[in-house]
Amino acid sequence: MREMIKMVVVLTVLSTLSGGLLAAIQSSTQERIDSQVLKFVKGPAIQKILEGATNNPVSDRFAVPVGEEEKNFFVGVYEGKPEVVAFETKGSGYGGDVGVMVAVNVKTGKIHGVSVTTHNETPGVGARVETHEDFKKQFKGVPIGTETKVKKDGGEITAMSGATLTSRAVCTAVRRAGDLYGKLEPQIKEKLSTFSG
Amino acid sequence: MAKTLAQEFSKGLWEELPPFRLVLGLCPTLAVTKSVENGLGMGIATTFVLVCSNLLVSLLRNVIPAKIRIACYIIIIATFVTVVELLMQAYAYPLYLELGIFIPLIVVNCIVLGRAEAFASKNTPVYSVADGLGIGVGFTLSLGALGAVREVLGEGTFYGMQVFGSSFEPFTFMVEAPGAFVCLGLMLCLINLAGNR
Numbered sequence: 392m393r394e395m396i397k398m399v400v401v402l403t404v405l406s407t408l409s410g411g412l413l414a415a416i417q418s419s420t421q422e423r424i425d426s427q428v429l430k431f432v433k434g435p436a437i438q439k440i441l442e443g444a445t446n447n448p449v450s451d452r453f454a455v456p457v458g459e460e461e462k463n464f465f466v467g468v469y470e471g472k473p474e475v476v477a478f479e480t481k482g483s484g485y486g487g488d489v490g491v492m493v494a495v496n497v498k499t500g501k502i503h504g505v506s507v508t509t510h511n512e513t514p515g516v517g518a519r520v521e522t523h524e525d526f527k528k529q530f531k532g533v534p535i536g537t538e539t540k541v542k543k544d545g546g547e548i549t550a551m552s553g554a555t556l557t558s559r560a561v562c563t564a565v566r567r568a569g570d571l572y573g574k575l576e577p578q579i580k581e582k583l584s585t586f587s588g
Numbered sequence: 589m590a591k592t593l594a595q596e597f598s599k600g601l602w603e604e605l606p607p608f609r610l611v612l613g614l615c616p617t618l619a620v621t622k623s624v625e626n627g628l629g630m631g632i633a634t635t636f637v638l639v640c641s642n643l644l645v646s647l648l649r650n651v652i653p654a655k656i657r658i659a660c661y662i663i664i665i666a667t668f669v670t671v672v673e674l675l676m677q678a679y680a681y682p683l684y685l686e687l688g689i690f691i692p693l694i695v696v697n698c699i700v701l702g703r704a705e706a707f708a709s710k711n712t713p714v715y716s717v718a719d720g721l722g723i724g725v726g727f728t729l730s731l732g733a734l735g736a737v738r739e740v741l742g743e744g745t746f747y748g749m750q751v752f753g754s755s756f757e758p759f760t761f762m763v764e765a766p767g768a769f770v771c772l773g774l775m776l777c778l779i780n781l782a783g784n785r
Contacts, residue, residue, distance in 0.1 A: 398653045405660055409667035416671055420678040427681035 433492065433508050437477055440494045440504035441467035448477065453582045455575055462571070464579060466586050467494065467503075473586040475503045476579055480571060482563030485556040486511035489520070491564035495535045495572055497580060505530045505565060510557075517557035526551050526558065536569035593718050600722025606699050607730045607772070608779045613699040616690050617731060618768040624747045627735025629683045630690060631728025633672045635721065637694050638703060640668045642720035645708040652709075661704045662695070669694045699723060738762045738771055 434449050441448040444467035451468070454461040467475035477494035489510040494503035505527050512518045520526065529548050533539065539562045540546020543555060550558035572579070591599075604610055607617040616634070621627040644664050645652075652660045673691045676684045684691065694700065703723055708716040739745055742762030744752045761767045 394653065394655075398656050401652060402656060402659060402663070405663050409663055413667060413670055413674075416674050420674050423678040424674070424681075427677060431681045431685065 428509075433479065436492045436506040436508045437465050440492060440506045441465070441475060441477055444468050444475070445471070446473075451586060453585075455578050455582065457571070457575070462575075464582070466583065468586070472498075473583050474498050476583065477503075478568065478571070479508060480564045480567040482560035482565075482567065484510060484512055484560035485517050485554075486513065489557060489560040489564060491561055491568070493530075493535075493565055493568035495568070497583060500535055502530050502533045502535055502565070505561065507561070512554070512557050517551075517554045519551060519554060520557050520561065523551055527561075530561075530565055533565075535572050539565045539569075593715065596715050596718040597722035600719070600724070600726040601729070602726075604723065604726070605730060605779075606723060606727045607734075608776055609783070610699075611776070612702065613697050613727065614772075615693065616697065617734065618765070618772060620687055620690050621731050621735040621738055621768060622763045623739040623743070623745075624732055624735040625683070626686050627731035627733075628728060629680070630687055631724070631731040633676065633687075633691060634694055634697065634700070634727055635724025636672055637665060637668045638700055638720040638724045638727075639717055640671075641665045641700060641704055642708040642716040643713055645704045646711060646713040646716035649709050657709065658701075658705070661701060665700050665704070666695050699727065734768075734771060734775060737775070738767060741771075742767060 429449065437448050446466065446468040448465045448467050451466040451473075452463050453466070454463050456462075462478060465477040466473050467477065469475060475494050475496050477492050479490055479492050481488040481490050483489070487510075489512065490508035492506045492508050494505070495501070496503045507520050507527075510518065510520065512520065526549070530539065538546065539548055541548050541550040541555060541558050541562055543550065544559070546562065548558065548562055600606070602609070606613050613634075616630050620630045641661070641664050645661055648660070648664075669692060672694070673684075676687075676691060703720055707719045711719070736746060739747075740751060741759045742764075744750065744756045744758045762771060
């Protein structure tokens with residue numbers, strides 16, 4: 392009996408201490424990790440979909456509160472006018488969430504482009520979404536808020552062959568972007584007007 | 589047969605050189621040694637985990653009940669692996685992207701658990717740290733060497749620098765998975781030849 396108690400106590404104490412240590416390190420590195428992700432993962436994705444913008448979309452950003460969190464919006468300036476905002480949404484794919492950066496032209500209400508940020512999809516199958524430009528091009532020019540779906544589900548988007556789940560995840564993320572944009576449109580436009588070209 | 593501190597350290601560099609003499613820890617050895625940088629990065633991460641877990645296991649060796657020692661070791665090792673993962677995300681994000689899943693997999697690296705069970709649980713903290721450091725440095729150098737051979741042959745570069753003229757046709761096979769086996773086999777063969785003399 393005494394041995395039993397000792398085992399339980401040792402394991403409990405050890406786990407508690409480990410948990411505490413990890414929580415401390417997690418909270419002290421969180422900010423740095425976020426900035427690294429912004430620099431190495433989201434940054435390139437933003438640069439790619441806002442190609443041709445005359446400003447630096449990664450540093451020109453604003454935040455809008457959504458529920459309890461804040462959502463970052465990245466601004467693209469074209470021909471002197473801040474017209475495009477890019478923001479990230481998620482759809483659930485084959486290996487967890489697929490992060491999709493969706494850029495919307497505020498004036499026309501159409502999608503300017505989509506790009507994938509973080510994912511855990513199978514290499515060579517779902518992971519092709521990173522480089523599969525023909526797939527992502529289909530979203531360009533689609534009015535934001537459209538029910539984007541793959542053809543199998545009765546929509547307009549041709550899925551990547553063999554990667555229906557990943558294609559669906561991107562469609563879901565774009566739909567969610569539509570919902571979010573619909574909800575926040577006034578705030579986004581207001582914040583955008585403070586950016587001069 | 590008490591060994592000196594220096595002997596405990598140096599045995600990891602030749603006598604018990606992990607991938608080549610003990611043929612342990614082959615999963616990361618084969619998977620991440622596409623380049624010198626990846627190999628060294630993986631080695632350093634593993635060394636950190638080895639030294640910290642050896643130290644802690646050794647300090648707690650009289651507290652941990654024998655029946656649940658493996659569970660305790662795994663908690664300790666997993667904690668330090670997560671620490672490494674967080675720190676790498678915060679300070680070496682590109683390397684983290686390259687190594688990906690193989691960082692969390694250090695938890696199941698049999699070298700780490702092997703040293704905890706076979707050495708640290710029976711020796712004093714100072715000796716355990718020397719042992720962990722020796723094995724870790726040996727592992728790092730082995731991965732670096734394997735990475736160097738594969739990178740030079742497969743990419744024509746060393747640590748990202750061009751070593752051959754532009755006329756060199758890279759032997760791409762070497763940086764792919766089968767090349768890892770061939771390369772490891774040849775190096776094992778050479779090291780055994782040298783060791784048997």
